[in-house]
Amino acid sequence: MPAPPALSGLYRPSLALLTDLYQLTMAYGYWKQGLHEREAVFHLYFRRAPFEGGYAVAAGLALAVDYLENLRFTQEDIAYLASLQGSKNGRLFPDDFLAYLRDLTFTCDVDAVAEGTVVFGNEPLMRVQGPLLQAQLVETALLTVINFQTLIATKAARVRDAAGPDATVLEFGLRRAQGPDGGLEATRAAYLGGADGTSNVLAGRLYGIPVRGTHAHSWVQAFGDEKQAFAAYADAFPDDSTFLVDTYDTLDGVRHAIEVALDMRQNGHELGGIRLDSGDLAYLSKAARELLDAAGLPNVRIVASNDLEENLITSLRQQGARIDIWAVGTQLVTAYNQPALGGVYKLAALRTADGQDWDFTLKLSEQQAKTSIPGILQVRRYLGDHGQPRADMIYNVAAPASLPEAPIIIDPADLTRRRPVHPGAPFRDLLAPVLRAGQLVQPLPTLEESRELARQEVTSLDPSIRRFLNPHVYPVGLEQPLHEFRTQLMLKKRPVRPA
Ligand SMILES: Nc1ncnc2c1ncn2[C@@H]1O[C@H](COP(=O)(O)OP(=O)(O)OP(=O)(O)O)[C@@H](O)[C@H]1O
Numbered sequence: 001m002p003a004p005p006a007l008s009g010l011y012r013p014s015l016a017l018l019t020d021l022y023q024l025t026m027a028y029g030y031w032k033q034g035l036h037e038r039e040a041v042f043h044l045y046f047r048r049a050p051f052e053g054g055y056a057v058a059a060g061l062a063l064a065v066d067y068l069e070n071l072r073f074t075q076e077d078i079a080y081l082a083s084l085q086g087s088k089n090g091r092l093f094p095d096d097f098l099a100y101l102r103d104l105t106f107t108c109d110v111d112a113v114a115e116g117t118v119v120f121g122n123e124p125l126m127r128v129q130g131p132l133l134q135a136q137l138v139e140t141a142l143l144t145v146i147n148f149q150t151l152i153a154t155k156a157a158r159v160r161d162a163a164g165p166d167a168t169v170l171e172f173g174l175r176r177a178q179g180p181d182g183g184l185e186a187t188r189a190a191y192l193g194g195a196d197g198t199s200n201v202l203a204g205r206l207y208g209i210p211v212r213g214t215h216a217h218s219w220v221q222a223f224g225d226e227k228q229a230f231a232a233y234a235d236a237f238p239d240d241s242t243f244l245v246d247t248y249d250t251l252d253g254v255r256h257a258i259e260v261a262l263d264m265r266q267n268g269h270e271l272g273g274i275r276l277d278s279g280d281l282a283y284l285s286k287a288a289r290e291l292l293d294a295a296g297l298p299n300v301r302i303v304a305s306n307d308l309e310e311n312l313i314t315s316l317r318q319q320g321a322r323i324d325i326w327a328v329g330t331q332l333v334t335a336y337n338q339p340a341l342g343g344v345y346k347l348a349a350l351r352t353a354d355g356q357d358w359d360f361t362l363k364l365s366e367q368q369a370k371t372s373i374p375g376i377l378q379v380r381r382y383l384g385d386h387g388q389p390r391a392d393m394i395y396n397v398a399a400p401a402s403l404p405e406a407p408i409i410i411d412p413a414d415l416t417r418r419r420p421v422h423p424g425a426p427f428r429d430l431l432a433p434v435l436r437a438g439q440l441v442q443p444l445p446t447l448e449e450s451r452e453l454a455r456q457e458v459t460s461l462d463p464s465i466r467r468f469l470n471p472h473v474y475p476v477g478l479e480q481p482l483h484e485f486r487t488q489l490m491l492k493k494r495p496v497r498p499a
């Protein structure tokens with residue numbers, strides 16, 4: 001089944017109004033000042049990996065591109081904007097500006113990190129270069145898409161890592177997600193990050209994600225007794241049954257499942273699995289495994305659910321739990337322990353008025369870590385002998401200085417953290433052309449391909465970076481000349497006040 005990234009068509013033909021009002025008021029202001037065509041460069045990045053983890057998995061590019069390619073203000077959008085009143089009872093936007101918006105299409109260049117790539121704080125996941133009005137206008141939608149996708153893909157990668165490569169991870173979160181769109185898009189990101197399937201049927205239909213499921217407690221309650229309920233389910237799905245065994249007493253439930261499984265076998269069918277949804281999952285899974293094995297049912301798989309997340313899965317595995325399938329809902333789709341990724345979108349360069357040169361721009365902050373990075377940025381990833389990421393260097397592609405053989409990278413938040421890059425180390429640049437003048441350069445990877453990339457990328461990371469507790473900080477830094485340039489700019493912009 002084809003898997004279209006269907007964000008734009010999902011709710012309405014246009015998502016042009018999926019923005020904060022200030023993007024539109026700034027757009028009008030730029031247009032009025034004649035600045036709307038001035039070439040600008042923005043970068044999208046986050047400052048800290050989520051969940052106090054050592055990395056994030058970049059996700060959402062296909063959805064972002066779908067939004068950008070379909071960015072049009074429809075007649076209805078324009079009519080709505082025309083209806084907005086300013087506080088003096090006049091129209092907020094005049095007709096000539098709305099006529100300009102009506103004809104607007106997205107013509108910027110976009111360079112981005114491929115979905116599934118592991119990424120770290122401060123490095124751009126996306127660079128948007130083009131007319132100031134357009135590059136600014138898309139900020140909010142790009143952030144809402146990339147922040148959420150990257151957050152959930154990262155959570156899923158952690159769950160997958162905890163479950164181990166041989167286990168199956170299912171995402172069961174729709175009912176407790178942040179609304180219909182939160183549920184749908186979380187499923188996409190969870191699959192990209194490492195889940196194997198979902199209970200979410202619309203996500204299956206839209207994104208081609210395998211759909212899986214068992215049955216609810218209500219199914220058992222609806223029948224006179226548990227065994228009867230299992231038999232009825234097996235009657236409906238003789239080759240696709242997983243029985244939920246904990247409605248009354250889990251181990252009694254396992255015994256009833258075994259009785260029905262043996263009856264099924266008489267008719268040439270095999271029970272697929274049982275699901276445990278409460279109690280001590282380590283103890284119960286071991287006890288259930290013993291009962292199933294003793295009954296000659298070693299292939300019946302044990303599914304566990306109940307507020308699972310990566311730390312609990314790690315603990316259950318350490319306790320020797322015999323769980324084959326981890327069904328993870330709420331904690332995954334809501335990113336329960338960190339419900340937002342703080343990705344930002346910052347202006348970093350603007351053409352000079354004569355169009356010949358660049359003004360590199362900076363947003364200062366009281367905290368050095370929050371001061372933005374000026375330039376037209378690229379990320380160079382240096383690799384170890386086995387292709388494993390060793391260090392990332394952010395550099396300015398518009399600065400003519402040639403990169404030395406063994407550059408020094410400097411932590412943007414702490415200039416005392418400097419690190420030479422191993423001379424001659426292999427590298428690759430992470431930001432690749434995606435759109436040129438608003439047109440797709442080449443087809444994007446499929447969701448399956450991005451998922452496979454995420455798996456390879458996460459497993460290529462050193463375990464010290466992957467661990468959940470106090471992970472090792474992966475080195476990310478500015479190339480020395482960029483660091484020096486940024487420092488000069490910071491000093492220039494920060495006024496010296498008398499003591
Ligand atoms: N062996 C274990 N070690 C650590 N945590 C466990 C273990 N077994 C289960 N848990 C987790 O403990 C939490 C509490 O589970 P428990 O079934 O006791 O309570 P509950 O969720 O309130 O039950 P119910 O779903 O029946 O209301 C759940 O998140 C569950 O996944």
Ligand SMILES: O=P(O)(O)OC[C@H]1O[C@H](OP(=O)(O)OP(=O)(O)O)[C@H](O)[C@@H]1O
Binds near residue numbers: 305306328329
């Ligand atoms: O715990 P989560 O990780 O969010 O996983 C999803 C949960 O949703 C279901 O419970 P619910 O009580 O809604 O329905 P049920 O009667 O089918 O168990 C399921 O049994 C899981 O416990």
Ligand SMILES: O=C(O)c1cccnc1
Binds near residue numbers: 172212213215216329
């Ligand atoms: O199929 C299931 O078992 C399921 C689906 C969603 C939520 N909880 C369980």
